[in-house]
Amino acid sequence: MKLATWNVNSLNVRLPRLLAWLAGHAPDVVCLQETKLEDARFPHRELEDAGYAAQASGQKTYNGVAILTRGERVVTDVSVGLRGFDDDQKRLIAATVDGVRVVCAYVPNGQSVDSDKYAYKLRWCEAATATLRDELARHRELAFCGDLNIAPEERDVHDPAAWEGQVLFSAPEREVFARWVALGLEDSFRLFDQPPKTFSWWDYRMLAFPKNRGLRIDHILVSRALASRCRACTIDRGERKGEKPSDHAPVIAEFA
DNA sequence: ATGGCAATGTTTCATTGA
Numbered sequence: 129m130k131l132a133t134w135n136v137n138s139l140n141v142r143l144p145r146l147l148a149w150l151a152g153h154a155p156d157v158v159c160l161q162e163t164k165l166e167d168a169r170f171p172h173r174e175l176e177d178a179g180y181a182a183q184a185s186g187q188k189t190y191n192g193v194a195i196l197t198r199g200e201r202v203v204t205d206v207s208v209g210l211r212g213f214d215d216d217q218k219r220l221i222a223a224t225v226d227g228v229r230v231v232c233a234y235v236p237n238g239q240s241v242d243s244d245k246y247a248y249k250l251r252w253c254e255a256a257t258a259t260l261r262d263e264l265a266r267h268r269e270l271a272f273c274g275d276l277n278i279a280p281e282e283r284d285v286h287d288p289a290a291w292e293g294q295v296l297f298s299a300p301e302r303e304v305f306a307r308w309v310a311l312g313l314e315d316s317f318r319l320f321d322q323p324p325k326t327f328s329w330w331d332y333r334m335l336a337f338p339k340n341r342g343l344r345i346d347h348i349l350v351s352r353a354l355a356s357r358c359r360a361c362t363i364d365r366g367e368r369k370g371e372k373p374s375d376h377a378p379v380i381a382e383f384a
Numbered sequence: 385a386t387g388g389c390a391a392t393g394t395t396t397c398a399t400t401g402a
Binding site: 137138140141162164188189190237238239275277294295296329331332333334335336343345372375 | 387388389390391392393399400401402
């Protein structure tokens, strides 16, 4: 099974690239973030023609998440949002796909550590921790995927000294990530030897991508049972190149 | 040096992202 996550930064704009990418990689499950589409406008037909079914939870302009599944994979127990956390922002969708619980998240950005949005991010993450604890109690095989908007370690940041204390790399955010790991989740990317300076997001500005000034903030975290089946995790940085790329690259994990 | 780019709707700018 091949499982991917990708912040597409507008599914409307990125649909041609997504369809080409699906044709090239044939992933079995794809978690999407920042679709920026109301459910009524979700491109179900185009994806069906490409061989994918979709579960979506979206809104106009901002946020929006979806889980795509290839072929006749059995999808059950679709749920939307965090338990016990009232939120108008469409940031979380989960589904069980052939027995694997897939939780797709678009964690709030947080803007800056002194902002209301940062406080919202931390509250959202705390509710996510509770939801994940529940989900892990119910499902042996679970993948928590998405734009988690946290760079967990110095090696996940192009310039850790410059980013120290900044949003995406502040101590409270890294502690959140550590709590998710403490629940029994493993960072699939770090199960394997990886090239140094591998990132998943690069700013559109300042020639950040050609200079490889990026962050690794998109992740596939897996429960221990699923980790034991994990055979690879890679970031498709080539997808950041070319015409109209998303500012995020897809992350792909493969399982036996 | 706090800019730079991209997408969206409220569109000819303001807001947000990370």
